[in-house]
Amino acid sequence: QSALTQPRSVSGSPGQSVTISCTGTSSDIGRYNYVSWYQQHPGKAPKVIIYDVNERPSGVPDRFSASKSGNTASLTISGLQTEDEADYYCSSYVDSPIFVVFGGGTKLTVL
């Protein structure tokens, strides 16, 4: 069982928006502004698409946005494209000795 809770799957049609939630506790998401989101296509390594709650690495489209409220973080993908179909994971900083915890992943299907 993962430390952070994500829905197992979400779906949307091309052009629509979807939001993926990531629920933690006051010891991780609720305490630190170090929430990250990763996109993983089959057979590939995870790729950071959001870090520090809502920062995008260069090259990541602004269709990807994120926020945090209390113990829950959210990733929103707007203007869905077929290439967005992938698994999405969240992570959060947490105090020693673990330092980082992950969600179990959400499979996004673009219908």
Place this chain on the structure above:
Amino acid sequence: QLQLQESGPRLVKPSETLSLTCTVTGDSISGSSYYWGWMRQSPEKGLEWIGSIDYSGSGKVYYNPSFKSRATISADTSRSQFSLKLISMTAADTAVHYCVAVRRGSTPYHWGQGTLVTVSS
């Protein structure tokens, strides 16, 4: 551009030791603001952080308590490499292992392509 590449065996026998090496290009292990670490991913346990080394700062190595008694992470700056040794491998250690560059907040920011390690006799 920072790139990481894992190398090592893909098949390990039960009770044996796994040795993986990560070669870093595009940055200096000793002069970087990143920590250097190892992650793994399996269907059963999902993404797991194994440990990280802070070679440019304190030189300390941090381990996930779940691996601390079995894992050793070290770095060889002359070769721009860092390594993972994991002893007493079991079938439960079968996973894709990734080397990562970790930015502040413990975010694995850059990932190697990953190597599937299978534990089987």
